Amino acid sequence: MPDSPLFTAAALAVIVLAVAVVVGVGLKVVRSFRDLGTDAERATYNTLHAASRAGQHLRGGLTETGAAKASKQLRTLLACDALAITDTGSVLAWDGVAEDLKPLLMGLATGVLNSGRTAVVPHAANTPGSYSAVIAPIRAGSSVVGSVAALAPAVGAGLVRATSEVADWIGTQLELAELESSRTLLMEAEVRALRAQISPHFIYNSLNAIASFINTDPARARELVVEFADFTRYSFRRHGDFTTVAEELRCIDRYLLLERARFGERVQVSLRVAPEVLSTVIPFLSLQPLVENAVRHGLEAKEGPGHIIICANDSGAFAEVTIEDDGVGMDPEHLRSVLAGHIDGDHVGLRNVDARLRQVYGDQHGLVIETAPGEGTLITMRVPKSQPGHDA
Template sequence: MPISALEMVTIAVVVLAVASLVAVIGFRLSRSRDLGNDADRATYATLHTAALASKYLRRGLDPEGAGKASRHLRSLLECDALTLTDESTQLAWDGPGDPDTAFVMRPANKVLASGRTQVFRRRDLGTGEQDAADGLAGTGGADGNTAGSLSLPALREAVFAPVCVGTRVVGTVGVFAPHVRAGLVRATNEVAAWVSTQVELADLDSSKNQLMEAEVRALRAQISPHFIYNSLNAIASFIHTDPARARELVVEFADFTRYSFRRHGDFTTLAEELKAIDRYLLLERARFGERLQVSLQIGPEVLSTVVPYLSLQPLVENAVRHGLEQKDGTGHIGIRAHDAGPYAEVTIEDDGVGIDPDHLRSVLGGHAASDHVGLRNVDARLRQVYGDDHGLVIDTAPGAGTLITLRVPKFQPENQP
């Protein structure tokens, strides 16, 4: 039976409706696959907010970082106001009004002293309602209101939780709300524990940098007594027989010691480190003469690679002092640096007396006293900067010489010379 025009229109409308429904369902399903359900999205939002706050706490608890982090922490807790303090003063406030330090530190000091999370009601926050109003009113009027912000009575309760590094309380997180309930107390505790972790990491970074500086000082101390004494003796021997050579060596000695005892920067370039090695070997050749033979094979593409300051020279000094100085006859040192994909690979090889492998393991592990302090310190610094996979690789045996290999990343935007 032929279909009427009305029936055709009806069928077309139904088809379009079904197609639209399918499209809407498909879009929602695709969005669901992309963003997950409500719980997934809430988890993502929480982690993202925490990540935003963490970058401002990398230097520990300081006013600038705390001020920026507090905005994100307040958003994380969905509270009306949030404050961060250290052991003595308020560092940041995010919320209505502009409270004075005394108002915030009254409850903070109690938590700093006890080391426990505490809830404070309105009567606990000041000696009376007017004292609390004076503390939070800021630029507001006599009723304690601040233009465009919450009224003071909305902030009549607070919870403060300690920020700890180890067993020491170093600050507090304070949260203000109309009513502090158990859920907010638990959430504040978790945020304070998270802030504690960030501060501990900042302290660890600081300790790591201090350790690296101490190890550099140890390397300098190793250079100064032995090398300086021998270099000055070598220079003195040329003063009467070859004054021009003596003057040249004095200049090289001055340049080397200036580099070795510089006070700025933990990193340098491979080119600068090799230049210091060249000066060092020039001075040592003045002492050893033809007994010391050196060969270099340096790829120009790795010269700009950033390396820890004084990471190569101590290895060469180890080869001279412990490899060749104790050997009869001529000794050879080979220094090579070449491209190895994402790394620059450097090897320092000598044909000297070698080291007992068991003793070397004890030295590198810090379990044995030794003159090889340079090897241990360089190995420790490389592992601290690049990870345990980037320590020194040493092949040696008594009477078989020593081959030292190190690999450093060519791309290091975080490390600048």
Template sequence: MTWSVLIALAVGTAAGLVIAALYALARRYARGSRELGTDAERATYETLNLASRAAAHLRGGLVSGDTVKAARDLRTLLNCDVFVVVDERGALAIEGGSERVRASAERLARDARQSGHVELARSVVQGEHGDVDAVAAPIMIRGRSVGALVAFSRQIRPGLVRATSEVADWVAAQLELAELDASRAALAEAEVRALRAQISPHFIYNALTAIASFITTDPPQARELVLEFADFTRYSFRREGDFTTIAEELGSVGSYLKLERARFGDRIAVTLQVAPEVLATVIPFLSVQPLVENAVRHGLESKEGGGRITITAADSGAYAQITVEDDGVGIDPETLRDVLAGRPSAEHIGLRNVDSRLRQVYGNGHGLVVETNIDAGTLVTMRVPKSQPERLAGREPSR
């Protein structure tokens, strides 16, 4: 076969492939067009898409969130010429227009905030194609106006008035969710502070007493315990980050147990079983140490002869499963139910605290599982997803 024939065949084959690809692309486009549905369905999709994008920008609040990007989507949603978001201090975002609308927007927003109702104004700004009208709707949260939305248009239609009012109500709902998120974050921080406060008076005094007892009898041991105490307190009282890794948490647990064993000696035996593949899994800060402390204080400390604590961190498919088990005195099931339900109790604060934070972060299905009874020891299990949400996995671990 000659080279000319081969080239002709190659060109013909390539052309055929291109034609086939174009045909397949055309079929896909036609099928995609049909899948878009009716005009009404496309309009519904576009509205939901714009609302979803704006919601993501508003969840940090009007000031801390990305109000400028939210304003861009909301202006498209309302189909107005200029859109302005105003809070108690003034205009936060102006979309679709220049700074010359600022004074008019802030004045109209102030009227809407004071009245608590939608306000209209005619010919408030000289636009490129004549006078521009405006409608302002207050953003009301629990009966208090926190801002207003102002839409400018060459003609204020009744539909635009209603839509601006509805969007203002929707923005208020997003801001309330932002406040709820902030409250949850503050609660989580308060719970961590409570754990630190629990550590401070009880453990620190006992640890220092144990270290002091070795200063004259075993100086090298005292020196080692001082270093362990420094590592434990540095980790426990760090300020940055709400999350850590299993490896770092277990490192702190190791320091804690060395200090406790300095007090109790052979009365406390420890078994540690850890799968290396789960060490990098992100978990809430101070979520394992309180479980171990609970096992020591409430399980073994009052048991004659002491006992054993077994800590495991295992790979369980999509989860890392951590267990803390002791063969101590156990917990009365009724008392345990009261603790986990949040009823006042001076004991087992750590259990309740960790259970609450796990549920806040991962959902109610990820709370602690506790198996116990009087004189039957206690087994506490927590399951944490190995694949973390971006907002958790991106946190800097402690150093």
């Protein structure tokens, strides 16, 4: 019977059990929150979290889009009623109340931008409404590039100092963004230097080799022209700082085909490649210059035939590529000076590749070169197989 005392007692038991579960879960949540630390520790975490999120939006420099997104996090950080970010000519972002003051801000910020000093503008000084403003300069290097304005009904020493610190922090983010941009430009310049190295020497010799076959072996000449076109198309492509081991090996194959047209049987090549490393991403034109170095500075000066061994192996989390020749070798002290940039001229390809590897992966991933006069040269390059931020 639905109305029996037994049924009522069972229903009450279920309700009591449910309440107990809810209370237990609630206590667990409260206890977990307490486990995060003291109020000061939680405040520190919130501050660092807001700064980290804001920093992500400033990695592209002081742009309207980045400033608009960062201003939301920075207003939370300062606990002010409104926050604005400007460059030297316009308001890039405004977050919070009193947006009717936005047209006046650049006029109020002019003195700060010119002097590079933080200023407090009380509401009585041409600022309608009941808000005062702290305006602090954003410096990148020795230049003032913008400002941060925090609005509040009353401005105390704490808000003045905090706003100045936020402006300095933004300046640091912009300097890091500029450094990243400079690093990218440097890598592009080094790739152009490698292309310039390829151009005069290799192109001249390849065209001469092709010309020598036009009358004696037209079919071979046509084949070499196609390989030459494919090689130069790859070497002078305009997109991307990265490629794959497979693409670079194809480029090397074309390069060696053209060099063998000049040297004939004097250049012998062995290739050993583990299939699992073919898709590994590597900096563009990082293997071909090493092979060119083996031909130009190893085998070309050697009497009789020379042998180049190219290996690409799976080494756990890394792909390891070695290029070995039995040519004339190099003086280790001279090589160290070349890699350090103290000597210009020969082996510029080695120096540029070594510098780019260190910039991309860290100093521990520079070229490892074993050589001695008359003993040939062994070059080893190790790169991570997993590179989420790099696209070929």
